[in-house]
Amino acid sequence: MKLVAAAFLVGATVIFLITRWQEARGAPGWVGYLRAAAEAGMVGALADWFAVTALFRRPLGLPIPHTAIIPTRKNALGSSLGEFVGTNFLAEPVVRDKLRRADIAGRLGTWLSQPGNADRVTSELATVARGAVTVLRDEDVQAVLEQAVVRRLVAQQWGPPLGKLLAQVLADGSHHKLVDLLVDRAYEWVRDNQATVSRVVSDRAPSWSPRFVDSLLADKVYHEVLSFAWAVKTDVNHPMRLAVDRFLSEFAEDLQHDPATMERAEQVKHQVLAHPEVRNVIGSAWSTAKKMLLDAAEDPSSELRLRVRDGLASLGGRLISDDGLRGKVDGWLEGAAAHVVRNYRGEITALITDTVERWDATETSRKIELQVGRDLQFIRINGTVVGALAGLVIYAAAQVLF
Numbered sequence: 149m150k151l152v153a154a155a156f157l158v159g160a161t162v163i164f165l166i167t168r169w170q171e172a173r174g175a176p177g178w179v180g181y182l183r184a185a186a187e188a189g190m191v192g193a194l195a196d197w198f199a200v201t202a203l204f205r206r207p208l209g210l211p212i213p214h215t216a217i218i219p220t221r222k223n224a225l226g227s228s229l230g231e232f233v234g235t236n237f238l239a240e241p242v243v244r245d246k247l248r249r250a251d252i253a254g255r256l257g258t259w260l261s262q263p264g265n266a267d268r269v270t271s272e273l274a275t276v277a278r279g280a281v282t283v284l285r286d287e288d289v290q291a292v293l294e295q296a297v298v299r300r301l302v303a304q305q306w307g308p309p310l311g312k313l314l315a316q317v318l319a320d321g322s323h324h325k326l327v328d329l330l331v332d333r334a335y336e337w338v339r340d341n342q343a344t345v346s347r348v349v350s351d352r353a354p355s356w357s358p359r360f361v362d363s364l365l366a367d368k369v370y371h372e373v374l375s376f377a378w379a380v381k382t383d384v385n386h387p388m389r390l391a392v393d394r395f396l397s398e399f400a401e402d403l404q405h406d407p408a409t410m411e412r413a414e415q416v417k418h419q420v421l422a423h424p425e426v427r428n429v430i431g432s433a434w435s436t437a438k439k440m441l442l443d444a445a446e447d448p449s450s451e452l453r454l455r456v457r458d459g460l461a462s463l464g465g466r467l468i469s470d471d472g473l474r475g476k477v478d479g480w481l482e483g484a485a486a487h488v489v490r491n492y493r494g495e496i497t498a499l500i501t502d503t504v505e506r507w508d509a510t511e512t513s514r515k516i517e518l519q520v521g522r523d524l525q526f527i528r529i530n531g532t533v534v535g536a537l538a539g540l541v542i543y544a545a546a547q548v549l550f
Contacts, residue, residue, distance in 0.1 A: 149525035156532040157197070160189035181543055188539020189532045196531030200524045204513045218516055219509040226504025230497035238489045238496060244482050253477035257467025260460050270457040274445040281438055281445075307410035311403025318396055324384075327392055335377040338370075345370045 167175070167183035201207045202215040218225065236242070259265050317323050338345065346366035380388045402409035444452035467474050489496075504512075517524075 149522045153193070153197070153525045153528035153532075156529050157190065157193040160186045160193060160532055160536065164190055180547075181540060184543030185536040185540040188542070189536030192535020192538070193528055193532040195535075196528045200527055203524070204517045216513075218513045222507065222509050222512055223501075223505050226501050229504065230500040233500060234493050234497040238493045240486045240489055243485045243489050247482050247485055248478065251478070252481055253467050253474040256477075257464045257474065260464025261468060262464075263461060266457050266461040266464065269460055270453050271448075273456060274453060278442060278445045281441055305410065305414065307403045307413035310413065311400045311405075314396065314400040314403065318393070318400060323393075323396065327389060331377070331381045331389075335374075335381045338374050338377045342370050345373060 164183060164186035167179050167186060170179050171183060198207050202212070203217050205219070206212060206215045260269070346363070346369075350363070350366050376388075380386045383389070399409075403413060404410075441452075444450040447453065467477065
């Protein structure tokens with residue numbers, strides 16, 4: 149295109165020289181019109197060549213002011229571009245209006261409601277989960293979990309929350325099933341261990357007591373114990389059961405308000421947390437969770453992936469049918485985008501400014517010229533043509549008037 153534009157200049161120059169030579173040899177009057185047009189075309193071509201060249205370099209290498217605009221004003225142009233983008237594209241009203249008209253929630257719902265797309269998102273989420281879990285070092289996660297869990301447990305008193313929990317269980321009557329289980333097991337043990345009960349009684353009898361007396365006494369004690377266990381088992385209002393309820397209620401109250409009981413609970417807490425097996429359980433929790441997560445993420449038919457897929461598809465359906473939910477999602481997106489442009493617009497536009505500043509001035513000028521230079525050469529061509537027409541009109545007007 150430079151050659152084409154230069155050819156127009158050369159053509160105008162040749163025509164000017166020929167017509168000027170003809171005029172010197174007494175050519176007819178119409179030659180003057182052609183010479184004026186060619187002369188003006190030359191001026192227009194040269195002027196536009198200067199203008200186009202001045203954008204990218206100094207014409208003929210001369211230090212003419214306001215030339216080589218792009219290389220010398222590169223940073224200012226980058227700053228202006230960043231400011232332009234920030235003002236006209238990253239303004240909060242513009243972003244909100246664009247998101248509101250885009251109906252992102254509706255489009256997302258339509259897309260997610262299709263099973264293939266829900267499967268695709270689930271697969272991508274599984275890949276992200278696998279990558280995140282794999283990147284984390286086991287020892288670091290275990291150390292963090294152990295420190296966080298142990299520190300939290302140590303910092304929190306066990307007495308008051310346990311007492312409150314026990315009081316709620318007693319108020320709901322949920323402990324009755326546990327008491328029933330203990331009573332049943334106690335009765336069954338007594339029923340099935342007559343020999344053991346008899347031996348205990350006999351062993352504690354006086355040495356001078358006759359053996360048959362010991363045997364009778366042991367049988368009597370056994371049957372009394374068995375009767376007592378049966379009575380506790382069958383009577384929900386048995387004094388023993390009521391005594392257990394009173395004990396548990398008092399114990400729940402003491403855990404919350406009695407300093408001595410609370411201190412004993414703290415001692416038990418420290419003993420439990422200091423036990424090696426407890427620390428091993430806490431430390432190995434991450435390994436177990438990691439294996440479960442990786443296995444679930446790898447298996448397309450796992451319960452986790454199926455639930456995620458069904459949840460995404462259900463979300464898509466709700467976004468389509470539920471106007472309220474769709475409005476909330478759109479509002480969240482607008483709010484998030486507005487927060488970003490409101491608080492980080494400077495950092496975003498700085499990306500443009502800093503990038504332009506790092507560019508080499510000469511290389512930048514060359515790249516821009518390669519991108520837009522073809523159109524700029526048409527300016528030179530148009531300058532030649534328009535200049536020739538203007539010169540022709542001016543010369544003709546001058547001939548008519550003078």
